[in-house]
Amino acid sequence: xxxxKPIVKxxxxxxxxxxxxxxxxxxxxxxxxxxxxxxxxxxxxxxxxLIPFFNFHPWLYLxxxxxxxxxxxxxxxxxxxxxxLMTLPVHKMDWVLGKFLAAWLFIGIAxxxxxxxxxxxNYLGDPDNGLILASYFGSFLLAGGFLAIGSCISAAxxxxxxxxxxxxxxxxxxxxxGFPMVxxxxxxxxPQMMVDAVASTSFLTHFDSITKGVLDLGDLSYFxxxxxxxxxxxxxxxxxxxxD
Amino acid sequence: MPSVLGMIGDNGIVRxxxxxxxxxxxxxxxxxLSKKFGQFTAVDDLxxxxxxxxxxxxxxPNGAGKSTTMKMITGFxxxxxxxxxxxxxxxxxxxxxxxSKIGYLPEGAPxxxxxxxxxxxxxxxxxxxxxxxxxxSAVESVISRVNLExxxxxxxxxxxxxxxxxxGLAQAIIHDPEVLVMDEPTDGLxxxxxxxxxxxxxxxxxxKTIILSTHILEEVHAVCDRAIIIAGGKIVADNTPSEMEGMxxxxxxxxxVSDLDTELLNKIKNMDCVxxxxxxxxxxxxxxxxxxxxxxxxxxxxxxxxQSIQVKSLKMEAGRLDEVFRNITHSVGERxxxx
Numbered sequence: 001x002x003x004x005k006p007i008v009k010x011x012x013x014x015x016x017x018x019x020x021x022x023x024x025x026x027x028x029x030x031x032x033x034x035x036x037x038x039x040x041x042x043x044x045x046x047x048x049x050l051i052p053f054f055n056f057h058p059w060l061y062l063x064x065x066x067x068x069x070x071x072x073x074x075x076x077x078x079x080x081x082x083x084x085l086m087t088l089p090v091h092k093m094d095w096v097l098g099k100f101l102a103a104w105l106f107i108g109i110a111x112x113x114x115x116x117x118x119x120x121x122n123y124l125g126d127p128d129n130g131l132i133l134a135s136y137f138g139s140f141l142l143a144g145g146f147l148a149i150g151s152c153i154s155a156a157x158x159x160x161x162x163x164x165x166x167x168x169x170x171x172x173x174x175x176x177x178g179f180p181m182v183x184x185x186x187x188x189x190x191p192q193m194m195v196d197a198v199a200s201t202s203f204l205t206h207f208d209s210i211t212k213g214v215l216d217l218g219d220l221s222y223f224x225x226x227x228x229x230x231x232x233x234x235x236x237x238x239x240x241x242x243x244d
Numbered sequence: 245m246p247s248v249l250g251m252i253g254d255n256g257i258v259r260x261x262x263x264x265x266x267x268x269x270x271x272x273x274x275x276x277l278s279k280k281f282g283q284f285t286a287v288d289d290l291x292x293x294x295x296x297x298x299x300x301x302x303x304x305p306n307g308a309g310k311s312t313t314m315k316m317i318t319g320f321x322x323x324x325x326x327x328x329x330x331x332x333x334x335x336x337x338x339x340x341x342x343x344s345k346i347g348y349l350p351e352g353a354p355x356x357x358x359x360x361x362x363x364x365x366x367x368x369x370x371x372x373x374x375x376x377x378x379x380x381s382a383v384e385s386v387i388s389r390v391n392l393e394x395x396x397x398x399x400x401x402x403x404x405x406x407x408x409x410x411x412g413l414a415q416a417i418i419h420d421p422e423v424l425v426m427d428e429p430t431d432g433l434x435x436x437x438x439x440x441x442x443x444x445x446x447x448x449x450x451x452k453t454i455i456l457s458t459h460i461l462e463e464v465h466a467v468c469d470r471a472i473i474i475a476g477g478k479i480v481a482d483n484t485p486s487e488m489e490g491m492x493x494x495x496x497x498x499x500x501v502s503d504l505d506t507e508l509l510n511k512i513k514n515m516d517c518v519x520x521x522x523x524x525x526x527x528x529x530x531x532x533x534x535x536x537x538x539x540x541x542x543x544x545x546x547x548x549x550x551q552s553i554q555v556k557s558l559k560m561e562a563g564r565l566d567e568v569f570r571n572i573t574h575s576v577g578e579r580x581x582x583x
Binding site for chain 1: 281315318319320321340341343344346348350351352354355356357358359363367368370371372373415
């Protein structure tokens with residue numbers, strides 16, 4: 001486990017020594033602002049909360065997180081670096097975790113930079129800061145879930161573009177399963193219990209319940225388990241594909 | 245040296261000799277190693293051992309299975325069947341401790357291009373198992389060993405091929421490994437850079453076991469004390485470089501440059517000790533092949549003196565490795581690597 005630290009450190013550094021970090025953070029901030037103010041009507045609503053801001057995070061992450069995740073492994077495979085990584089005396093899971101944590105922290109940093117919106121809303125009114133904190137946490141978990149999916153898909157291909165597109169599609173499916181449109185369709189022929197089961201696989205359902213301020217164990221373990229499963233799958237995929 | 249005194253027992257003398265010469269420690273052991281990619285057998289039942297202090301050269305055509313074998317020794321690929329032991333440890337049992345004993349330079353010396361040389365080595369050092377308090381001194385010593393001082397703060401992607409290769413070498417030897425595996429360490433370098441890398445290898449060979457692969461036959465002579473030729477995933481020859489030269493038609497052949505007429509050539513051809521004569525009209529070079537195992541240099545020079553023929557650069561050849569290489573490997577034929 002002590003090997004994870006240098007890996008996280010190097011990965012984080014690499015975001016900031018290349019333009020990736022700056023491009024990502026700037027686009028993330030602009031987009032989240034645009035979504036919250038223009039489409040969410042954050043200001044016009046006249047309510048002191050950040051619900052319109054957080055509501056768009058799943059859709060923002062749908063395209064931005066795969067852009068971070070796509071290079072995690074496919075770049076290493078493409079450059080041949082994977083041969084170096086896998087012959088160092090380091091457990092494979094340390095690499096998987098280290099790279100994932102660095103990318104997750106990086107997205108967390110981008111998320112922290114949205115603090116002006118929080119300050120503004122506190123200046124304008126008297127929002128429920130506990131709820132906002134929970135929403136930030138939920139948003140961070142959601143990003144982690146997308147990232148774990150992206151990590152696994154990135155390990156499966158040398159081509160970053162393919163990794164990006166596939167990750168967007170898979171993440172979209174995981175979002176969609178909680179969409180009213182989809183759930184109404186299932187309601188026609190499935191009992192409510194099954195519909196709930198479909199809804200419970202959705203990132204959206206769990207994210208929504210966290211942003212409503214209900215931070216229960218179920219939602220938390222849902223994200224934890226999803227991340228763990230996809231990361232474990234990443235290590236299996238690396239083994240299968242590293243020789244190609 | 246109490247440990248040496250303790251060894252002197254029934255067969256103490258033998259063991260003492262072994263201790264002093266230190267050549268009997270088996271460092272790498274491959275037993276019936278095979279690797280299949282789908283239907284394609286890349287490595288086919290390969291077995292060999294390498295002792296401490298040996299520099300082992302892997303030779304063979306492209307796609308012969310050299311790289312695949314190295315990847316199995318370093319733990320990148322798991323063998324389909326067979327066993328790899330490094331320093332007595334089976335890699336299947338304890339891959340991490342085997343990997344910590346090996347330094348590996350993969351083909352093309354991959355690294356992180358966006359990192360500076362110093363940063364990269366500081367990153368690799370703790371992953372190679374160096375304690376955090378010793379990282380700084382380890383990086384400094386390896387930097388001076390492979391002469392990277394000038395480019396310490398330079399990004400790796402901006403370096404020339406030779407420097408990149410040296411960075412790869414630096415990360416491989418930073419933890420002073422007992423075993424060093426290098427996949428085509430001099431491939432694509434200019435003659436000066438090749439010379440530097442070879443000097444480094446020779447320098448390190450005293451206390452390490454080194455395996456390197458190459459297509460360059462002169463390299464085998466320059467750095468290896470044993471050469472294994474692999475073709476079609478199998479070992480087709482395992483000799484010292486000079487033994488391999490002995491297998492050449494050119495072994496102990498005599499060559500010189502001179503204007504000769506056909507009559508003289510025939511005279512030489514008819515000598516008892518001569519098997520064959522070739523004449524290169526462009527270079528005006530005559531090569532005389534001896535009858536198997538004979539040493540004909542004295543006879544030939546005596547003959548030339550008697551006939552008072554003016555010759556330039558009269559020399560005896562040791563043997564041509566490329567010719568031996570072609571003879572051994574061409575029967576196996578070329579294989580396309582299908583993965």
